[in-house]
Amino acid sequence: MSEIIKTSMSTCKERIATACVCCNNTALKKSPALLMPFISHRALGLAPVKIDETWGLKTIPTGMAYALCHSTFCPSCGFLFLDVRFSERELSSLYEGYREKDYTELREHYEPGYKKRNETLTGGVTYIDQVEKFLSPFLTSPIKTLDWGGDTGKNTPFKNNSSLLHIYEINNKQPIEGAKLVDKKEISKTTYDLVVCSHVLEHVSYPSDLLLEIKEAMQSNTILYIEVPFEEIMQNANDDMELQLKKRHWHEHINFYSEESLRRLVANCGFDVIALNKLNAWGGANTSYIFQIACKLAK
Ligand SMILES: [Zn+2]
Numbered sequence: 001m002s003e004i005i006k007t008s009m010s011t012c013k014e015r016i017a018t019a020c021v022c023c024n025n026t027a028l029k030k031s032p033a034l035l036m037p038f039i040s041h042r043a044l045g046l047a048p049v050k051i052d053e054t055w056g057l058k059t060i061p062t063g064m065a066y067a068l069c070h071s072t073f074c075p076s077c078g079f080l081f082l083d084v085r086f087s088e089r090e091l092s093s094l095y096e097g098y099r100e101k102d103y104t105e106l107r108e109h110y111e112p113g114y115k116k117r118n119e120t121l122t123g124g125v126t127y128i129d130q131v132e133k134f135l136s137p138f139l140t141s142p143i144k145t146l147d148w149g150g151d152t153g154k155n156t157p158f159k160n161n162s163s164l165l166h167i168y169e170i171n172n173k174q175p176i177e178g179a180k181l182v183d184k185k186e187i188s189k190t191t192y193d194l195v196v197c198s199h200v201l202e203h204v205s206y207p208s209d210l211l212l213e214i215k216e217a218m219q220s221n222t223i224l225y226i227e228v229p230f231e232e233i234m235q236n237a238n239d240d241m242e243l244q245l246k247k248r249h250w251h252e253h254i255n256f257y258s259e260e261s262l263r264r265l266v267a268n269c270g271f272d273v274i275a276l277n278k279l280n281a282w283g284g285a286n287t288s289y290i291f292q293i294a295c296k297l298a299k
Contacts, residue, residue: 013206016083020074021206022261023268030070031245035084038110039251040067042103043086043094071247078258080234082250085205094252095203098171127281131157131227134277134292138223139193146182146192148214149200153179156196157225166190187217198227202253211269215297223294224271230278230289231256262291271295 019026040046046067053062070083086094097103099118107114135157142163147156150167153176159165165179168187175181182190195217201207218224234256237244247256257265259276266273275294 013085015085016070017072017081017085020077020079020261021081021085021208021255022079022257022265023074023077025074025076027075029073029075029241029245030083031247033069033071033082033248033250035067035069035082036110036249036251037066038107039094041110042106043090045093069250071245071250073241073244074261075241077261077264078234078237079261080237080244080247080256080258082254084250084254086254087205091203091205092170096171125155125281127279128155128157128159130279130281131225131292134275134279135194135223135225135294138274138294143193144191145194145196146187146190146217147179147196147198148217150196150198152176155198158194164190166192190217191219192217192222195222195224196227197224199229201226202228202255202257205254207255207265208269211266211271215270218297220297223274223296226262226266226291226293226295228255228257228262228291229253230291232288234258235289257291259291262293266293266295267298270298272298 018028020028037048040048044067048064048066051057051060051062051065071080072083073080104115104118139158141158141161143158143161144164145156145158145162146166146168147153148168150156150169151171152173153159153165153167156165156167156179159176159179166182166187167175167179168182172181195214197210197214201210204210214224231253233243233247237258263273263276273293273295275292277292279290279292280288281290
């Protein structure tokens, strides 16, 4: 059992990460940053406050107070991340009813103009054909697909070419026609050709835990497709860490992956990478480049 698996199950789960969640390196570099108010409010219940004279604090000047955190960089694998690791409950507070009424209203309060932008974000991605092209060499139609965190299935590759389309999702939205919401019991009874994990790993506190869960749904021939943003700051990153450590704010994406960090993460979880690509994908997400990875269970 690799180190990351052992530690992700035990000592590594601290409120403030002391090890890289991709490669488990503990020699990390940090710089101060802010947790954006929408995130601190919705996940932690910490709204910004104005400290004035009525607080009676003799040693602290008056002014706005926000939730502080750190930008944390792993020099070993190039991973950049928020040091605060949210609990399951905090992630649920943040993502339940994702982009629905309460979420949108609170976000509009802190980030005026969000509501309008949300309308384009929920429009669906426009590069599914390129995802299908990337995966085609490894699959034979018709395909049995499980989309892990796949929302309604509207962005699932091969959605019109699957003999079976299962969605594992906590938000309980009505899936698209032909797709079915399933629980872990049903997953364990089904054999899949393709498991999709798209735009999930940038949001979770312990990506290795999620990948180990997904692994349970796979057989030796199953392809796992992972998609995460290749954030602009990571595209321009270099070895001196200067740019990475200048990141001063954190929002929903708490994990910024480098290619090396992704490779180390999936290898540590027991997968072999069979293809990796950086795709320029101006889709519904507010990033222009994505990483695409196809994996199989390690032999
Ligand atoms: Zn690392």
